[in-house]
Amino acid sequence: MATATTTFKRNVLNESKQDPATDLLQAMLTMLLDLALNLKQSHWNVVGPNCRSIHRQLAEIIVTVRAATDEIAERIVTIGVAPDGRAKTISSDSELDQFPTGFHHVSETTPWLAIK
Secondary structure (H helix, E strand, C coil): CCCCECCCCCCCCCHHHHHHHHHHHHHHHHHHHHHHHHHHHHHHHEECCCHHHHHHHHHHHHHHHHHHHHHHHHHHHHHCECCCCCHHHHHHHCCCCCCCCCCEEHHHHHHHHHHC
């Protein structure tokens, strides 16, 4: 699952370690990008008592997750491989369940996010 290497070569890791490291980082990048999207979907569609506080907490978590995706992508680049954060890659490679469509009560949203 290693992404295509760029035209430059960095000798940060020897080749026997580069692919496993890149594969692991890419898988984490894909999963965190999908998590950020699921969180944003739930952030927009949470309703019910205390929905404002949950909405705000989700916004803070999204910022943290997105920062982590940037950090991971930059580590992949440091190894000398181009990270892949395209929507099609996330859709096909993520192992996370998709957040359900429509509005969801706070009592449904928080447990779903905690379990998934």
